[in-house]
Amino acid sequence: MSTGKQNYWLFKSEPYIYSIDDLKRDGKTHWEGVRNYQARNFMRDDMRKGDLILYYHSNADPPGVIGIARVAKEAYPDHLSWDNKSNYFDPKSSKENPRWVMVDVEFVEKFDRLIPLAELKRHPDLKEMMVVKPGMRLSIQPVEEKHFKIVHDLGTS
DNA sequence: GCCAACGTTGGC
């Protein structure tokens, strides 16, 4: 899957924990605390610097895509996983043998409006997009280029 | 706040 060409992603974040406005303020952040193997493998194996990200607000009212971010640094060990004072501590991870990784993400743009999940579900050309599938909980998802472009257009037109 | 869907853990 990692072909060297640009890939596209969707990152979920709960806005009251870390919203796109937080990312805009910070400019760049560590995408910390991913503790799901599928999501980790995407970060570790397929994510490249410059990949573009649909920034998704989950557990929001309504949930949906609110902007664009970019991969600023490729996967490296998540040091919080061996920090026993962190919420993200995992006793099975160590400095010698890290189990989890994170990437750095930078702000690109905030949409003029949030594109609600319901609107994505309704869109005839987004039926195959992962995020609209029932029961899809993965917090980091690959996105097809054509889907990325459609959602980007919805957010900026 | 509910709860269905899903992932992980751990006893056997």
Added chain:
DNA sequence: GCCAACGTTGGC
């Protein structure tokens, strides 16, 4: 290696 119990996610 099965699978029940448990914890988490996240839309509603």
